[in-house]
Amino acid sequence: AKERAPGSIAVFDATMQRRAASRLQLEGELRRSLEVGGFRLVYQPIVDSATGRPVGVEALARWTSPTRGVVSPQEFIAVAEDCGLIVELGRWVLREAVTTFAGWCAGQPETPYLTVNVSGRQLLHPGFVDDVLAVLGEAGLPPAQLGLEITESVLLQEPTRARQMLGALREAGVATLLDDFGTGYSSLSWLRQLPADALKIDRSFVQGLPGDAADASVVSAVVALGRSLGLTVIAEGVEDAAQLEALVQMGCPRVQGYLFARPVPGDEARATLFGR
Numbered sequence: 721a722k723e724r725a726p727g728s729i730a731v732f733d734a735t736m737q738r739r740a741a742s743r744l745q746l747e748g749e750l751r752r753s754l755e756v757g758g759f760r761l762v763y764q765p766i767v768d769s770a771t772g773r774p775v776g777v778e779a780l781a782r783w784t785s786p787t788r789g790v791v792s793p794q795e796f797i798a799v800a801e802d803c804g805l806i807v808e809l810g811r812w813v814l815r816e817a818v819t820t821f822a823g824w825c826a827g828q829p830e831t832p833y834l835t836v837n838v839s840g841r842q843l844l845h846p847g848f849v850d851d852v853l854a855v856l857g858e859a860g861l862p863p864a865q866l867g868l869e870i871t872e873s874v875l876l877q878e879p880t881r882a883r884q885m886l887g888a889l890r891e892a893g894v895a896t897l898l899d900d901f902g903t904g905y906s907s908l909s910w911l912r913q914l915p916a917d918a919l920k921i922d923r924s925f926v927q928g929l930p931g932d933a934a935d936a937s938v939v940s941a942v943v944a945l946g947r948s949l950g951l952t953v954i955a956e957g958v959e960d961a962a963q964l965e966a967l968v969q970m971g972c973p974r975v976q977g978y979l980f981a982r983p984v985p986g987d988e989a990r991a992t993l994f995g996r
């Protein structure tokens with residue numbers, strides 16, 4: 721063991737070095753992809769649980785690395801957040817999604833909504849509010865048709881500033897959805913002060929329905945909470961009919977998940993929303 725110790729340190733160092741190099745390379749690829757238009761968006765319908773009709777779509781980013789192939793958003797969003805690229809990537813996502821969606825809605829009698837995921841650094845970046853309003857104005861999309869999905873952890877980092885930003889957007893008509901709801905630490909009194917319009921119940925709670933009593937309690941409590949605070953509630957990750965049935969019985973108004981549709985390219989999402 722005595723003789724091996726220095727060797728294992730060397731191996732450890734080499735592994736660390738490889739990881740750091742790989743990370744740097746990934747950052748470089750992300751940066752280049754932003755320049756050359758290497759990202760794309762897919763859209764997942766948000767559905768009225770009573771009628772099964774889509775009422776909106778969530779935009780989700782996709783990226784294929786030139787050297788690694790498809791990289792999951794979990795991974796590349798985390799890297800983009802760490803190195804600050806998320807501000808620019810988020811700006812691209814917002815502009816692309818709003819512009820595309822406005823194109824679909826032009827001349828249609830229906831007014832579905834679009835939601836876009838927003839990272840903490842992006843939300844707190846000076847100019848975010850102006851950016852969002854400018855993009856909406858240029859695309860000609862009414863602010864009431866846009867919602868921003870924010871996680872609780874983001875709001876906890878800098879609650880006052882986050883509240884200001886979201887409050888200003890809300891005054892303009894843009895909705896706030898609390899994403900992955902139930903996985904963070906929000907207290908009820910704190911929730912009351914938030915400029916939130918909707919709660920998205922995290923997939924991890926929906927998964928256990930209808931059998932898991934603890935999950936069922938959490939979900940029905942969030943549905944009741946939403947109702948009493950006047951917030952829309954959306955259940956994420958609905959994969960089968962039994963889960964849907966349980967959610968309908970609990971009075972959950974909105975659902976989203978593979979049972980209805982996977983995230984799909986724009987053309988397909990448009991057809992789902994407008995039937996053509």
Ligand code: C2E
Pocket residue numbers: 764779780781782792793794797810813837838839869899900923956957958959976977978979983
């Ligand atoms: P999220 O915002 O919670 O998005 C929901 C994730 O669940 C998506 O994964 C979606 O494809 C997946 N999903 C939807 N329905 C089902 C289902 O029925 N079963 C299962 N197992 N999964 C389902 P995706 O697209 O891989 O995105 C992962 C996360 O990456 C997102 O979680 C979000 O936090 C982040 N993300 C994706 N696009 C963006 C973006 O443009 N900006 C930011 N800031 N984050 C993004």
Ligand code: CA
Pocket residue numbers: 778837869899
């Ligand atoms: Ca989301």
Ligand code: CA
Pocket residue numbers: 899900920922923956
């Ligand atoms: Ca979520």
Ligand code: CA
Pocket residue numbers: 900
């Ligand atoms: Ca999530």
